[in-house]
Amino acid sequence: MNSPLPAAVLWDMDGTIVDSEPYWMRAETELVESFGGEWSRSDAMLLVGSGLEGSAVILQSRGVDLAGDAIVHRLTSRVQELLRTHGAPWRPGALELLAELKTAGVPMALVTMSQQRMAHQIAELVGFTAFDTIIAGDMVTHSKPHPEAYLTAAGLLGVDPEQCIAVEDSVPGIAAAVASGAVVVGVPHMVSLPESAHYDLWPTLAGRTLDGFTALYTARRGSIGRTPALTDSE
Structure with missing residues (x-):
């Protein structure tokens, strides 16, 4: 049986999609x-x-x-x-994953603390309409590590944040994503990220596929209705 798709994938921008x-x-x-x-x-x-x-x-x-x-x-x-x-120095594997998720029809949001004008610039440089919505730092009251940006993105997409995957590269970003209830993937870049039962760490997005996302989602959420992502251990 195929693994279920997440309701949406919520992407951090700087350091996660683009090496800005x-x-x-x-x-x-x-x-x-x-x-x-x-x-x-x-x-x-x-x-x-x-x-x-x-x-x-x-x-x-x-x-x-x-x-x-x-x-x-x-x-x-x-x-x-x-x-x-x-130009935009893309992080390894990011564009390929965006394209595969788009082809599969998985809704996506860009969730960044950069300003709207820069977020839209990066979104346009992707080369196709990857994101169904964009939440930027000048659109929220509370910056990461507060979960407001992730909760707002999920709300605009009309999905439960606990049924989403969030991809992040920083400690404040991961804290925000975990607090939102999403399944979280940490992809370290400029700073190291500690091991934690609250999220998964991938050394890189290079070589990762939709199947990897669905497998992670299934492992974290399970096929029997498990949802406590903050208490499950690896």
């Missing part, structure tokens, strides 16, 4: 240095997976003398410029 983190780091470094400060890789790691408003506060503490919304605007505009100039 180096662009963000470049934008942050340029901004801090323009105010006479210094910005290291370890500083940049503090911002991975966080909302832009929180990132702005950290940048202000490093000497960026701008209002928070101005910082967000400057960073987003610079990253969008880099994407236009250098």
Whole structure:
């Protein structure tokens, strides 16, 4: 018997679908240095997976003398410029999985803490209409690790979040996805992710297929109505 499909797949963007983190780091470094400060890789790691408003506060503490919304605007505009100039560096296996899920008719959402304008830019660069809805950081009140973005995406798709798979690469993102009740796949990129019974870790999306998603969904949810994803052990 075929494994059941998840009701939807909810995708993080930066670091999960597209390797835009180096662009963000470049934008942050340029901004801090323009105010006479210094910005290291370890500083940049503090911002991975966080909302832009929180990132702005950290940048202000490093000497960026701008209002928070101005910082967000400057960073987003610079990253969008880099994407236009250098293209979208896709994470291994991401586009292939998006295409396979689309062909299978699985609804998908893009759930990111980047702004709407950048989320739509990335969605357009995919080359086909992969996402049925987009939830961005400037569309929610609470940033990840709060589950609002995932819950909102599932609501717009008309599905139960507990019947979805969420794909994430950061600790705040995984916390948000787990809190929403979704089955969660962590794909580490810029930061390592700890082992946990609350989610599965895949080293990469390369070589992963729809069958892998359905097998994971079945293992986590089971065929007899099990739903406690936060208590099942591997």
